[in-house]
Amino acid sequence: MTRDDDTPEITPLAGAIPARHGIVAVSDLRARSLTVKEQGGRLISLWGSDERATTGGYHLQVALSDSDGLLWLSVPLPSLAYPALEDIFPNAARMQRTLHDLLGLHPEGARDLRPWVRHGAWSAHDFPLRKDFVPPCPAGRLEDYPFVAVTGQGVHEIPVGPVHAGIIEPGHFRFAVVGERVLRLEERLGYTHKGLEKRAEGMDLDTLMRLAGRVSGDSTVAFSWATAMAAESILALKPPPRALWIRALLLERERIAQHLGDLGYLCNDAGLAAGFSQFWILREEWLRTQQQIFGHRLLMDQITVGGVEHDLYPDGAVEMTAELGRVELRVRQLDDMLQEHAGVQDRFLSTGRVKPDMAARFGMIGLAGRASAQAWDLRVQFPSVPYDHCDVRMATQSSGDVAARVRVRFEEIHESVRLLRHFLVRMPHSALQTHCPPGCKGSGAGWVEGWRGEVFVALQLDAGGKVQRWHPVDPSTTNWPLVEQAIMGNIVPDFPLINKSFNLSYSGQDL
Amino acid sequence: MAGLLRQILSLGLLGEALPPTQPEWMSAEVDHIQQSVLRHFGRSLGVRLVDAGSCNGCELEIHALNSPQYNLAGAGIRFVASPRHADILLVTGPVSRHMEEALKRTYDAIPAPKWVVAVGDCGATGGLFGESYAVCGGVSRIIPVTVTVPGCPPSPLRLLQGILTAVSGSAPNSLPPQPE
Ligand code: SF4
Numbered sequence: 001m002t003r004d005d006d007t008p009e010i011t012p013l014a015g016a017i018p019a020r021h022g023i024v025a026v027s028d029l030r031a032r033s034l035t036v037k038e039q040g041g042r043l044i045s046l047w048g049s050d051e052r053a054t055t056g057g058y059h060l061q062v063a064l065s066d067s068d069g070l071l072w073l074s075v076p077l078p079s080l081a082y083p084a085l086e087d088i089f090p091n092a093a094r095m096q097r098t099l100h101d102l103l104g105l106h107p108e109g110a111r112d113l114r115p116w117v118r119h120g121a122w123s124a125h126d127f128p129l130r131k132d133f134v135p136p137c138p139a140g141r142l143e144d145y146p147f148v149a150v151t152g153q154g155v156h157e158i159p160v161g162p163v164h165a166g167i168i169e170p171g172h173f174r175f176a177v178v179g180e181r182v183l184r185l186e187e188r189l190g191y192t193h194k195g196l197e198k199r200a201e202g203m204d205l206d207t208l209m210r211l212a213g214r215v216s217g218d219s220t221v222a223f224s225w226a227t228a229m230a231a232e233s234i235l236a237l238k239p240p241p242r243a244l245w246i247r248a249l250l251l252e253r254e255r256i257a258q259h260l261g262d263l264g265y266l267c268n269d270a271g272l273a274a275g276f277s278q279f280w281i282l283r284e285e286w287l288r289t290q291q292q293i294f295g296h297r298l299l300m301d302q303i304t305v306g307g308v309e310h311d312l313y314p315d316g317a318v319e320m321t322a323e324l325g326r327v328e329l330r331v332r333q334l335d336d337m338l339q340e341h342a343g344v345q346d347r348f349l350s351t352g353r354v355k356p357d358m359a360a361r362f363g364m365i366g367l368a369g370r371a372s373a374q375a376w377d378l379r380v381q382f383p384s385v386p387y388d389h390c391d392v393r394m395a396t397q398s399s400g401d402v403a404a405r406v407r408v409r410f411e412e413i414h415e416s417v418r419l420l421r422h423f424l425v426r427m428p429h430s431a432l433q434t435h436c437p438p439g440c441k442g443s444g445a446g447w448v449e450g451w452r453g454e455v456f457v458a459l460q461l462d463a464g465g466k467v468q469r470w471h472p473v474d475p476s477t478t479n480w481p482l483v484e485q486a487i488m489g490n491i492v493p494d495f496p497l498i499n500k501s502f503n504l505s506y507s508g509q510d511l
Numbered sequence: 512m513a514g515l516l517r518q519i520l521s522l523g524l525l526g527e528a529l530p531p532t533q534p535e536w537m538s539a540e541v542d543h544i545q546q547s548v549l550r551h552f553g554r555s556l557g558v559r560l561v562d563a564g565s566c567n568g569c570e571l572e573i574h575a576l577n578s579p580q581y582n583l584a585g586a587g588i589r590f591v592a593s594p595r596h597a598d599i600l601l602v603t604g605p606v607s608r609h610m611e612e613a614l615k616r617t618y619d620a621i622p623a624p625k626w627v628v629a630v631g632d633c634g635a636t637g638g639l640f641g642e643s644y645a646v647c648g649g650v651s652r653i654i655p656v657t658v659t660v661p662g663c664p665p666s667p668l669r670l671l672q673g674i675l676t677a678v679s680g681s682a683p684n685s686l687p688p689q690p691e
Contacts, residue, residue: 194605
């Protein structure tokens with residue numbers, strides 16, 4: 001049993017969430033990971049950093065979630081190799097491949113060593129996240145990707161993407177089908193890789209906050225908050241109470257905005273165009289309110305290190321309260337309508353199922369996880385201010401199909417409406433900003449339950465307070481492999497519906 | 512079903528007027544432009560989107576264009592599934608190196624005459640992502656751009672303005688910055 005109590009090198013991190021950080025030997029890594037797994041914990045992320053300037057080598061970084069909160073392990077590597085963790089945590093597989101593409105660290109014992117975010121723009125011998133990386137000029141040519149071939153009588157392949165028919169982000173899907181039934185789906189992502197982590201190196205915190213808001217535009221509040229949280233943990237900075245309440249208000253507004261939009265598209269993909277219109281009328285009104293009160297339709301750049309940018313203007317609270325009543329009523333009507341609609345229910349029920357045991361094995365998280373009985377919600381398990389006052393009710397389902405993900409969305413809208421009412425009535429009065437002291441060296445973490453699931457950020461600052469390493473993690477990274485599972489045995493035409501029911505981020509996973 | 516019909520009826524028609532094109536002096540010509548869209552494109556100006564590496568914020572606002580308030584179909588504009596059916600290409604994002612080829616191919620697949628609207632600060636210049644080992648910069652680095660619509664992300668109204676400005680023919684090549 002390896003608990004922190006007998007390992008003094010693991011210490012609590014200051015800040016809003018229960019987090020511990022420490023250095024462990026590479027020889028202890030697997031044992032520690034196994035302990036966490038056996039106790040029902042999960043892998044949040046696996047990444048690495050180039051520490052050659054200070055310690056002479058590379059560090060593997062691993063963030064785990066256990067019953068005490070977040071456990072961040074830094075593992076100095078004597079060589080370029082480390083033991084793969086994919087047999088313990090299946091979601092490690094793509095993270096290991098990404099780490100190899102970006103930093104050149106080798107997961108020993110891993111089964112799949114194909115590139116993941118590297119498509120050929122830089123060579124297999126160049127590693128962008130090494131501090132001495134020189135971008136190739138000109139950029140390399142794209143390489144072919146060795147998809148897994150599926151053979152058998154009557155099997156054929158359908159390649160889709162990266163450019164899709166609808167308004168969605170780019171990614172490639174390779175279906176192996178017999179007739180219309182999908183035998184296997186293989187995803188290839190990485191098309192929107194923008195080198196975010198490299199870009200962040202050397203940034204000051206203000207610029208980093210702008211970048212954080214653009215990891216995945218649909219989760220701008222969640223990423224901004226998590227990044228601010230990580231910086232505040234390093235600077236030992238406590239934002240004023242009102243700022244924290246406003247952050248939570250923004251986060252719940254982002255959740256409702258996204259759920260409304262997704263429910264609209266789910267109606268659309270199920271053939272009910274009128275449902276799409278109804279939800280998008282609501283969403284548009286919601287965004288216009290945000291423009292009016294916060295000056296940005298999608299709530300970008302509202303959160304700063306140490307506080308928030310805008311207060312609610314005097315009538316803002318009144319206006320939002322009135323709006324909540326309208327939205328709640330109309331969403332209830334739409335919910336009833338969808339439940340009565342046999343055609344829509346027929347498309348939703350038992351489509352794209354991820355069973356709870358499969359979800360548990362893959363460490364599925366977020367709203368899709370909750371629809372497959374994975375009862376994780378940071379607002380419930382590790383509530384920070386102001387969630388610690390409001391007893392958040394988690395929405396869970398166990399059927400794991402499109403219908404379950406729709407149900408969770410409806411329930412979360414209603415719960416967020418309740419939370420927003422609470423925030424608007426009880427919001428304390430205080431300043432909006434705590435003065436941000438000059439930067440200092442250190443490591444910090446942020447962890448926020450965004451609409452899609454938990455958003456994690458690890459941040460390391462150098463002595464000048466500039467970014468040394470910033471690692472943002474979208475829940476999509478862990479959940480994408482479950483889309484491959486969900487489509488199996490379904491028909492190809494149901495893929496858009498299934499994909500939309502997850503609505504994962506491409507940009508957030510590609511970085 | 513009856514509930515749905517009641518709700519549709521009770522909300523009524525929400526479509527709003529089209530925004531003026533840029534520059535402002537052209538706003539008097541909106542009707543004219545719309546008429547010409549209708550004349551030249553037979554009530555169907557086909558728009559195709561390529562996300563060349565965006566953060567997906569711009570996509571959200573392009574989706575929002577489909578909200579009934581913007582009455583896109585009323586303006587004779589619709590999103591099409593294939594570049595071969597498109598007249599206008601909307602491109603979002605800084606162009607990632609991994610999307611450069613796909614963007615070129617999509618552009619080539621659109622029959623002439625064609626217009627390109629570079630969407631957002633990223634589409635204009637690469638935005639915060641700039642130019643790097645992973646990113647080529649703005650859209651005009653890769654394909655010819657007719658109109659740039661700055662903003663992060665540009666509002667649906669501005670997008671609509673950009674589309675109308677592009678087909679109006681006498682376009683300046685960029686809309687002014689989005690007012691705060
Ligand atoms: S312009 Fe802004 S919203 Fe659009 S892709 Fe770039 S960062 Fe995202």
